[in-house]
Amino acid sequence: MAYVATRGGEKAIEQAERLFRQDLGTIDAARVETIQQTMPYLIDRVMGEASLYSEELAALALAQTGGELSEAVLVLRAWRTTQPRIAIARPVQQDEILTQRRISAAFKDIPGGQILGPTLDYSHRVLATDVLEGKPYAPPAVESAAKPAPATQPSLADWQREQGLLAPTGEAKVAPEDIPDLTREPLLFPASRAHRLQSLARAETGGVLALGYSAMRGYGNAHPTVNELRLGEAEVVVRHPRGTEFSAGRVRVSQAEVTSKEKGGFLDLGFAATFGWNEVKVIAAATLDLNSAEAPVGSPVHEEFYLYHTESVEASGFCIHFKLPHYVTFQSTLDAMRDAKAKKSAAEQKGAVERQTEPAE
Amino acid sequence: MSLSSLTKPWAATSYGFLDASAKRELRRKMLKAIAVPGCQMPYASREVPMARGWGTGGLQVTLTLVNPTSVVKVIDQGADDGVNAASIRRFISRVSGAGETWDTLAASIVQSRHRVPEEVMREDQILVLQVPNPEPLRGVEPNISIARQMHADADYGKLWLTLYEQIVRKGRIMQGAGYPSMVNGRHVMTPSPIPRWDVPKLNMAKHLTFLSAGREKRLFAVPPFTRVEPLVFSDRPYQVEHHADLTCRRSGVSGYFMNELPIDGGGSAFEVSDSNLGIKAIQQAEGAAVEIGKTWYRNGEFSA
Numbered sequence: 001m002a003y004v005a006t007r008g009g010e011k012a013i014e015q016a017e018r019l020f021r022q023d024l025g026t027i028d029a030a031r032v033e034t035i036q037q038t039m040p041y042l043i044d045r046v047m048g049e050a051s052l053y054s055e056e057l058a059a060l061a062l063a064q065t066g067g068e069l070s071e072a073v074l075v076l077r078a079w080r081t082t083q084p085r086i087a088i089a090r091p092v093q094q095d096e097i098l099t100q101r102r103i104s105a106a107f108k109d110i111p112g113g114q115i116l117g118p119t120l121d122y123s124h125r126v127l128a129t130d131v132l133e134g135k136p137y138a139p140p141a142v143e144s145a146a147k148p149a150p151a152t153q154p155s156l157a158d159w160q161r162e163q164g165l166l167a168p169t170g171e172a173k174v175a176p177e178d179i180p181d182l183t184r185e186p187l188l189f190p191a192s193r194a195h196r197l198q199s200l201a202r203a204e205t206g207g208v209l210a211l212g213y214s215a216m217r218g219y220g221n222a223h224p225t226v227n228e229l230r231l232g233e234a235e236v237v238v239r240h241p242r243g244t245e246f247s248a249g250r251v252r253v254s255q256a257e258v259t260s261k262e263k264g265g266f267l268d269l270g271f272a273a274t275f276g277w278n279e280v281k282v283i284a285a286a287t288l289d290l291n292s293a294e295a296p297v298g299s300p301v302h303e304e305f306y307l308y309h310t311e312s313v314e315a316s317g318f319c320i321h322f323k324l325p326h327y328v329t330f331q332s333t334l335d336a337m338r339d340a341k342a343k344k345s346a347a348e349q350k351g352a353v354e355r356q357t358e359p360a361e
Numbered sequence: 362m363s364l365s366s367l368t369k370p371w372a373a374t375s376y377g378f379l380d381a382s383a384k385r386e387l388r389r390k391m392l393k394a395i396a397v398p399g400c401q402m403p404y405a406s407r408e409v410p411m412a413r414g415w416g417t418g419g420l421q422v423t424l425t426l427v428n429p430t431s432v433v434k435v436i437d438q439g440a441d442d443g444v445n446a447a448s449i450r451r452f453i454s455r456v457s458g459a460g461e462t463w464d465t466l467a468a469s470i471v472q473s474r475h476r477v478p479e480e481v482m483r484e485d486q487i488l489v490l491q492v493p494n495p496e497p498l499r500g501v502e503p504n505i506s507i508a509r510q511m512h513a514d515a516d517y518g519k520l521w522l523t524l525y526e527q528i529v530r531k532g533r534i535m536q537g538a539g540y541p542s543m544v545n546g547r548h549v550m551t552p553s554p555i556p557r558w559d560v561p562k563l564n565m566a567k568h569l570t571f572l573s574a575g576r577e578k579r580l581f582a583v584p585p586f587t588r589v590e591p592l593v594f595s596d597r598p599y600q601v602e603h604h605a606d607l608t609c610r611r612s613g614v615s616g617y618f619m620n621e622l623p624i625d626g627g628g629s630a631f632e633v634s635d636s637n638l639g640i641k642a643i644q645q646a647e648g649a650a651v652e653i654g655k656t657w658y659r660n661g662e663f664s665a
Contacts, residue, residue: 010447077408081383082374184382186403186578189506297504304505314576317413321493324415324445328438328475328634331621332556333537335602340531347532 024066035059044252044276045069049312050076051183051202053251053275070204070316077313081183088176090237090245094155097232097253102153105226106259112153117231156228157257157269167266189304196292199307200285201274207310211300212284220291220301224258224283227269231277251275256282258290268293377424378456383407387425387580391571394582399544399589400512401495406578416449417575419472419491423453426470426487431459434468439476439618439634446474463637466654475538477559479617479635480654481665482568484585490553492574495581497541497551517549517592524592534597543590550581552589558601558618561665562657564589605661607631612639613646616661 036043036059046058050073057076065071101117104110128137160166182198191199200208216224231254235247255273262268270290272282291301300306309315375381383405390404409417409424427433435450437443441463449472454461462468465478472489482488498508501519511517520541527535538554542563552560553572563570563583573580583589591599608615610630617638619631633639644651657665 010442010444010451013444013448074408074412075410078410081407081409082378082380084380183405183407184386185405188403297507308505313408314413317415317417318493318576319414320412321414324474325438325443326475326554327620328556328618329538329554331619331634332554332558332602334621335604336533336535336537339600339603340533340535343532 020066024064027060027063032056032059032063035062041277045205045278045281046072046076048274048276048278048281049073049202049204050080051198051275052076052080070312073204073312074317085181085184087238087248088179089248090239091172091176092234092253094157094230094255095152097153097230097234098151098250099149099153099230099232101231102228103226104156104228106156106228110156110228111159112156113149115149115153153230160227160267165267166269167264187307191303191307196289196303196307197272199311200272200289202312203281203285203307203310204312204315205278205281207312207315208281208284208288208306211306211310212287215287215291215301216284219299220287221294222260222268222270222287222291224260224270224287224290226283227257227259227267229256229279229283230254231279252277254278254282256286258283258286260290263293374456376457377427378409378452379407379421379424383421384425387421390580391422391425391582394571394580395569395584397548398584398587399548399550399581401550401579401581403578404580406575409575411449411452413576414493415445416472416474416491418573418577418580419474419489419571419575420449420453421575422489422571422573422580423470423472424457426489427453427457427459429458431457431469432462432467433459433470433472434462434465434478435472436476436478436636437474439478439620440636442636463640465635465637466652475554475556476618476634477555477562477657479633479638479656479658481657482562482566484567486568488568488570490555490570490572492551492553492572492579493576494539495551495572495574495577495579497539497549512548515547520549520592525594528594528597533600534593540591540599543588543592544583545587546590548581549592550583556602556618557591557599558604558658560589560591560599561601561663565665601663605658609633609639609642612642614639614642616658617656 036055042062043055043058046062046069047053047055050058057079061072061075065075099115101119102115104114131137157166161168180192180194182195187195187199214220215222233250234253236249236251237245238248239245253273253275254277256271258270259267268290270286272285272289274282288301288306292303295302298305386405390402394400394402406418406421409420411417411420423433433450433453434441435446435453437446440446450461453459465471465480465482468486470487470489471478471482472491474491477488496505496508498511498520501523502508502511524534524536527533538556539551540557540560541549542552542560544550550572552563565586565588566583567585569585570583571580572582593599602618604619605616607619609619609632611632614633618634620634622630622632624630638653641651641653645653657663
């Protein structure tokens with residue numbers, strides 16, 4: 001029975017997990033609440049990648065994984081997939097979003113105006129070391145504008161369509177319940193538009209950034225101009241069985257439209273949207289969307305390439321799986337290599353190898 | 362009649378973890394996979410509470426097959442107590458109430474990573490192989506859409522060419538584990554990274570084999586009594602690993618696939634890879650009444 005004793009896998013994994021959890025200490029509601037309140041952008045990123053909108057659950061996932069992002073996303077996705085789909089929300093229209101921030105780089109001014117909203121874009125990125133010296137940083141109060149910005153903003157793309165700059169959109173012919181759902185069916189190629197945008201919406205931020213950036217730098221065929229970037233809150237409008245529509249709550253959303261050059265008489269438009277406020281992700285994702293139409297197969301801007309390789313849970317899981325033992329596969333490779341070597345040296349020892357000559361020689 | 366009499370009591374998760382819609386989809390795809398042996402069927406591949414690449418595909422199939430009367434054996438690299446095998450087995454039994462075993466003969470479902478047990482599996486057993494990469498053409502065609510087309514056309518020329526080039530360059534086919542094999546004379550599949558030693562066990566086997574890749578969202582099957590033929594040239598016979606003459610230093614069994622263990626001062630020692638076969642051999646030697654089933658290899662020779 002010594003055979004068994006030398007391994008003891010079950011005990012080892014139990015203790016290894018305990019060690020990890022012991023380092024994190026007791027997780028209570030207060031810790032979860034602190035994370036939720038102090039790290040909104042981290043929560044947003046996790047909610048986007050998990051494709052599950054719940055600030056509280058995202059904070060809990062971060063707490064129990066100690067901020068290991070891919071683990072946090074996996075925990076949330078695994079929970080999400082067990083939940084029933086009880087309703088399908090009405091599509092969100094741009095001019096209905098409660099808009100906190102909305103900018104366009106394509107025009108100096110746009111109908112509805114450029115709304116900067118909350119951003120670090122123009123800040124000096126200086127580490128507030130004073131805080132560590134015992135001087136808490138209290139942000140100065142925001143001075144309200146004389147005239148508050150309207151809660152909703154028109155869609156710039158709609159204006160562009162009226163001007164004949166963008167191709168007209170056909171009326172959606174698909175009933176909401178028939179929109180393909182990436183979480184319930186596999187991604188196949190060529191991907192439906194719904195699948196592509198859903199996949200980008202829950203893609204890993206860093207991955208989308210890396211591939212989107214490669215397109216921006218020149219490995220793509222389109223240099224993006226931000227047509228419209230919008231951060232806001234959207235009502236989740238669902239239908240009661242009695243037929244009345246009502247809002248089940250609001251979700252923070254980001255969306256980006258990027259445009260490049262003329263195609264078929266109209267401006268080409270790339271689009272991306274995600275849960276939470278995550279500007280880098282939606283700009284990079286919209287750039288990938290913009291580039292995909294003419295992307296060469298196998299290039300980083302081809303949809304099969306970027307959708308597969310920015311899938312957070314799949315990519316991280318496969319990467320860490322290489323820690324698993326692979327000694328059977330290795331043994332098999334070793335066997336072929338040794339045999340090939342033995343054959344070669346046997347042939348060399350025999351001296352002159354009988355060469356088969358080509359008929360032409 | 363009340364609502365509570367019409368519904369089941371609330372539970373945090375469904376029986377066997379996966380909800381009914383996920384299982385229904387999987388069952389449909391599994392039946393389809395049986396109907397077209399070796400052909401990869403795409404499926405949604407829900408997230409499970411385990412990282413992708415760690416057996417999530419095999420797990421989803423097992424969770425769909427399992428019921429409270431099932432007895433589950435899970436092995437990783439041939440061993441039942443490998444850390445990940447232990448974790449998967451514990452999870453399956455926790456969410457399904459199925460029994461656990463290390464004994465191939467006692468199992469109704471065997472979920473495995475990279476090995477087929479040495480004892481012959483029966484008609485009433487199902488083998489579920491975890492698959493990292495379901496696409497045998499990936500090495501010659503990384504684009505999945507093109508590879509799909511190649512399967513549709515039964516266009517395996519590039520694969521044959523790779524094998525031929527290996528013979529020209531190295532004097533033999535260098536493919537290690539996961540040897541590409543023709544199923545039912547139509548679809549080439551990867552048998553998952555099982556050693557070449559194990560591929561003949563799938564040919565005309567009595568048991569049903571599912572191969573499932575969770576991360577890549579593909580599953581395929583080898584139904585019972587289906588041909589599984591490794592791709593070989595008629596003048597270059599299929600070669601399994603040279604393990605026929607090796608002896609396990611712990612159990613004393615020989616003629617099975619072995620793990621090689623480097624030893625101080627050079628040289629190697631060997632231990633049988635099917636760890637429970639080794640354990641049973643030791644127990645038998647100690648006089649315990651343990652049954653060792655008929656094995657696929659006898660005296661190092663394959664003889665199904």
